[in-house]
Amino acid sequence: MEESMKSCQSQCEMRQPHSRCMENTRVALWETLRQVLDRHDRMNIWLKGLAGVGKMSIAFTIAEEMKLTQRLAASFFFSCQHAQHATMFIPTIAYQLALVFPSIKDAIMKAITEDELLLSSGKSHCDQMQELIIKPLHPVQFHKEMSYAIIIDALDECFSTEEEARLVKLLTESFLGPDLPNIHLLFTSRPQLHIHAAMQTDIHEIPLITGNDATLRDVRVFLWVSLDNIRKTRLDHFGRRQCLGIRA
Numbered sequence: 001m002e003e004s005m006k007s008c009q010s011q012c013e014m015r016q017p018h019s020r021c022m023e024n025t026r027v028a029l030w031e032t033l034r035q036v037l038d039r040h041d042r043m044n045i046w047l048k049g050l051a052g053v054g055k056m057s058i059a060f061t062i063a064e065e066m067k068l069t070q071r072l073a074a075s076f077f078f079s080c081q082h083a084q085h086a087t088m089f090i091p092t093i094a095y096q097l098a099l100v101f102p103s104i105k106d107a108i109m110k111a112i113t114e115d116e117l118l119l120s121s122g123k124s125h126c127d128q129m130q131e132l133i134i135k136p137l138h139p140v141q142f143h144k145e146m147s148y149a150i151i152i153d154a155l156d157e158c159f160s161t162e163e164e165a166r167l168v169k170l171l172t173e174s175f176l177g178p179d180l181p182n183i184h185l186l187f188t189s190r191p192q193l194h195i196h197a198a199m200q201t202d203i204h205e206i207p208l209i210t211g212n213d214a215t216l217r218d219v220r221v222f223l224w225v226s227l228d229n230i231r232k233t234r235l236d237h238f239g240r241r242q243c244l245g246i247r248a
Contacts, residue, residue, distance in 0.1 A: 029206070033062060036204055037071075037149055037184050044172045044200065045186040049208030055188040058208075059153035062186065066149045073100050073148035073183055078157045086158035087121040093150065094132035100148070101181070107136035125167055129174055142181040150175075152187035156195065164189075165198040172200050 036045055049055050056077065066072035074096035076089055098105040111131040112118050118131055152171070156164055168187075175183045189195055191207065 029058070029208075032206060033186075036206075037062075037066070037147065037186075040144070040147060040182050043176060043182070043184050044203040045184060046195075046199065046203050046205045047186065047188040047208065048191040048205065049188075050190060053208045055208065056153050059151050059186075059188050062149070063151040066151070071146075071148050073097055073150050073181075075151040076153070078152070078154040080157045088119075090125055090128035090132060091119050094128075094136075097133060097137070101137070101140060101142075103140050104136035107139075108132055111135070125170055129170055134174060134177070134180070137181065138177075138179050140181075144182060147182040147184060149184040149186055152185070154189065155187045156189040156192055161192075161194050164192070165194045168195050168198040172198075172203060 033045075047055060047058065059075075059077070063072055063075040074093045076092055078086060078089075094108055098108055115123075115131065117123055118128065155168065159167060171185055171187070175185055
């Protein structure tokens, strides 16, 4: 059973992207996100935007920052190229939670031992959520002044419309119990109507807008840094060639 849980984490790590947001970009967005993630009265955050606006890079950067401050409870990056692994979503989250909250590990392993099909694709997300996450977390005493985050990227890439709606409803409702740790659920997707309809009314929506002044500023920063890197690369290249010519 231990190996089954470890395989969940290894699959998650294989799918994690490596692109971060460039320094000094998305300044206003980062300020908003940090303010929301520091609050205890707003646990669900929806970062929405069209394809190509940088949702994955933002999600990965947030996850890295939360990890550095020991506030990352779990993360999962969906990908249509690895859609076959989407069935391991809840078990992967459970495994990562057990690393952050070691006291729940025995309860998770007990649940898997008692139900050998718990990790299979035949189990519903609701059953997996209850047995692998909610029930193990309930008996644990948590420091309420500490808040954590679960980062889920591209929730709308691997499921049908109906499945996405059910999963959004499950996720946005599951971590709001008073006996559970303060966990912010932050997920990204395109601005789909069925996803919005499945959410609770108190979710904090953050739209990613292109074409405004902040975006144009980020483009200028990106071009400036990219051109500067090209200049440095060319200088290094020609500098080495000149050195070789002198030695010859």
